[in-house]
Amino acid sequence: MKSGTTSRSLIPPQRKFFGLTAGLILVALLAVFPFVVSNRFYIRLLNEMFIYGLLAMSLDVLLGFTGLLSFMHTSYLGIAAYIAGLVLKHGPQKSLWLALLVGVLATQVIAVPVGWVQVRTGGLPFALLTLAFGMMYFTVVWKWYGVTGGDDGLMGIPQPDLSLFGWVLGNSGNPVLTYLFTLFIVVICFLVTYRIIRSPFGAVLESIRENEERAAFIGINVRRYKLLGWTLACLLASVAGVLFILYKGYIGPTTMDPFAGAAVLMMVLLGGMGSLWGAFIGAGLFIFMQDYISTMTEHWEIFVGLIVVLLVIFLPRGFAGLVDRLRNGEKG
Amino acid sequence: MGALLYTKDLRKNFGGLLAVNNANVSIEDRELRSIIGPNGAGKTTFINLITGRYPASGGNIFFQGRDITNQPIHALVRLGICRTFQITSIFLGLSVFENVRMARQSCLGGSLRIFSSKARLKEVNETTWALLEKIGLQEKADQPAKNLAHGDQRLLEVGLALAGDPKILILDEPTAGMSPTETNQIADLVRQLNRDLNLPVVLIEHDMEMVMAISDRITVFHQGSMIAEGSPKEIQENKFVKEAYLGETDG
Numbered sequence: 228m229k230s231g232t233t234s235r236s237l238i239p240p241q242r243k244f245f246g247l248t249a250g251l252i253l254v255a256l257l258a259v260f261p262f263v264v265s266n267r268f269y270i271r272l273l274n275e276m277f278i279y280g281l282l283a284m285s286l287d288v289l290l291g292f293t294g295l296l297s298f299m300h301t302s303y304l305g306i307a308a309y310i311a312g313l314v315l316k317h318g319p320q321k322s323l324w325l326a327l328l329v330g331v332l333a334t335q336v337i338a339v340p341v342g343w344v345q346v347r348t349g350g351l352p353f354a355l356l357t358l359a360f361g362m363m364y365f366t367v368v369w370k371w372y373g374v375t376g377g378d379d380g381l382m383g384i385p386q387p388d389l390s391l392f393g394w395v396l397g398n399s400g401n402p403v404l405t406y407l408f409t410l411f412i413v414v415i416c417f418l419v420t421y422r423i424i425r426s427p428f429g430a431v432l433e434s435i436r437e438n439e440e441r442a443a444f445i446g447i448n449v450r451r452y453k454l455l456g457w458t459l460a461c462l463l464a465s466v467a468g469v470l471f472i473l474y475k476g477y478i479g480p481t482t483m484d485p486f487a488g489a490a491v492l493m494m495v496l497l498g499g500m501g502s503l504w505g506a507f508i509g510a511g512l513f514i515f516m517q518d519y520i521s522t523m524t525e526h527w528e529i530f531v532g533l534i535v536v537l538l539v540i541f542l543p544r545g546f547a548g549l550v551d552r553l554r555n556g557e558k559g
Numbered sequence: 560m561g562a563l564l565y566t567k568d569l570r571k572n573f574g575g576l577l578a579v580n581n582a583n584v585s586i587e588d589r590e591l592r593s594i595i596g597p598n599g600a601g602k603t604t605f606i607n608l609i610t611g612r613y614p615a616s617g618g619n620i621f622f623q624g625r626d627i628t629n630q631p632i633h634a635l636v637r638l639g640i641c642r643t644f645q646i647t648s649i650f651l652g653l654s655v656f657e658n659v660r661m662a663r664q665s666c667l668g669g670s671l672r673i674f675s676s677k678a679r680l681k682e683v684n685e686t687t688w689a690l691l692e693k694i695g696l697q698e699k700a701d702q703p704a705k706n707l708a709h710g711d712q713r714l715l716e717v718g719l720a721l722a723g724d725p726k727i728l729i730l731d732e733p734t735a736g737m738s739p740t741e742t743n744q745i746a747d748l749v750r751q752l753n754r755d756l757n758l759p760v761v762l763i764e765h766d767m768e769m770v771m772a773i774s775d776r777i778t779v780f781h782q783g784s785m786i787a788e789g790s791p792k793e794i795q796e797n798k799f800v801k802e803a804y805l806g807e808t809d810g
Contacts (some may be wrong), residue, residue, distance in 0.1 A: 423673045423674065426669060426677055433653065436652075438649065440651050443632040445661065445719055446637050446665040
């Protein structure tokens with residue numbers, strides 16, 4: 228199919244095939260899961276993992292592919308969740324797709340100008356700006372009682388009907404339906420992002436990660452591409468935000484606090500930067516640990532923190548790095 | 560006005576330090592120009608100014624008749640002003656092929672295609688292989704750039720500069736840290752690019768033997784100012800240059 232000399236991908240075909248097969252099997256298993264295990268608790272737990280997996284993947288686009296660190300990436304999940312929640316609550320109709328559209332676009336109205344300011348810097352200053360903006364967002368949702376509900380959060384959000392291409396599937400109050408819908412959207416987002424990362428555009432982002440100055444000196448408008456990478460990351464985060472409101476029916480300021488920001492960062496580190504799929508593993512691990520340990524002690528953060536410290540020391544490239552190492556070990 | 564690139568009273572100060580003092584340098588099309596001078600003379604600052612790495616404190620830079628002072632780096636690269644650095648600057652985590660491919664993509668366009676595969680940019684891939692052959696790294700195309708020997712990394716960086724379809728190639732000490740064999744290899748490549756492809760080259764170099772052998776003209780910097788300019792022969796005989804740079808005085 229491919230002419231050997233002009234298309235040298237860094238991924239060998241057999242590995243691609245393996246990844247595709249594993250991915251298909253995993254998605255198929257996840258799709259039948261709610262029909263096999265009817266325990267709503269586990270369905271909801273997995274649902275949350277999908278959403279945070281999507282958020283962690285969006286941060287990986289920024290951190291693992293563009294080389295930009297955002298401390299408060301949950302902000303954009305939160306903003307989209309608030310906006311979508313407000314649309315559902317006060318909008319003309321309880322329309323899921325209207326909430327999705329407005330939630331995602333209105334988040335970009337905030338994210339793009341902020342990104343425009345942030346990409347004037349790089350490295351640590353960039354990271355600090357994400358923290359500064361994140362704290363501002365947090366304060367706004369916390370204090371703007373009339374709109375956001377302040378520290379009570381946004382309550383009384385109606386459950387919209389889920390529909391695909393005009394075909395009504397049922398109400399989002401049904402956890403199995405919401406689970407399947409979330410899985411569907413997340414898989415689509417993953418595939419689109421995977422495609423983008425392997426595109427000429429993705430290659431530009433990687434070159435900026437590798438060496439920003441050299442990227443400029445081969446003629447790349449670095450700020451422009453950083454802003455595009457940032458926007459892509461915020462778009463994906465806002466999709467996660469709409470899925471979040473659908474799943475939870477509630478959003479409060481703690482979802483956007485610095486702890487939440489750090490948690491997503493840990494998910495990416497646990498999963499391994501620069502692989503996209505690793506972010507889902509990281510999110511799954513983190514949420515599992517958080518959930519499991521919090522049933523045993525209310526000081527679960529300490530233990531989760533310790534485990535993350537150990538994992539980062541012994542698995543510096545995360546889960547994706549471990550898989551790479553095992554695979555290369557097998558070969559040679 | 561026939562000059563390809565010239566500067567008019569170009570100045571750069573860092574705080575109180577005047578790094579480049581009213582430089583008026585004019586580079587003709589097709590010429591191989593070397594810039595020499597002791598350490599701290601302002602050579603690298605000068606080319607950092609003309610390649611847009613630093614904003615100028617005063618004066619102007621003209622390229623092909625238009626004022627390009629303080630344009631962004633990527634815009635200057637698009638005009639064909641391509642360079643290498645004193646300290647190698649390549650994409651260490653990418654393969655040799657991907658390094659050059661990226662630079663070719665940036666030059667030929669297609670970077671905004673977000674849904675197509677980068678392997679599909681046919682012209683980019685083909686010209687990448689041609690360029691790798693030219694710099695002699697085609698055998699190492701699949702290797703990560705970080706695994707290359709120092710000399711090959713320097714060579715790859717020249718490849719990155721060439722991938723921008725330069726109208727002028729600026730090389731900052733390309734032979735730094737290289738063995739004599741590798742130095743000759745670079746000298747041959749520079750000469751070949753200049754003579755066979757008529758590519759104008761600006762070269763900062765400490766290897767005097769190489770400078771004298773391959774340059775058309777030489778510009779000498781000393782303490783931020785241009786103190787002499789001429790053919791290798793003229794420079795070798797210039798009294799000021801001997802005093803300032805070669806450390807000799809007329810007996």
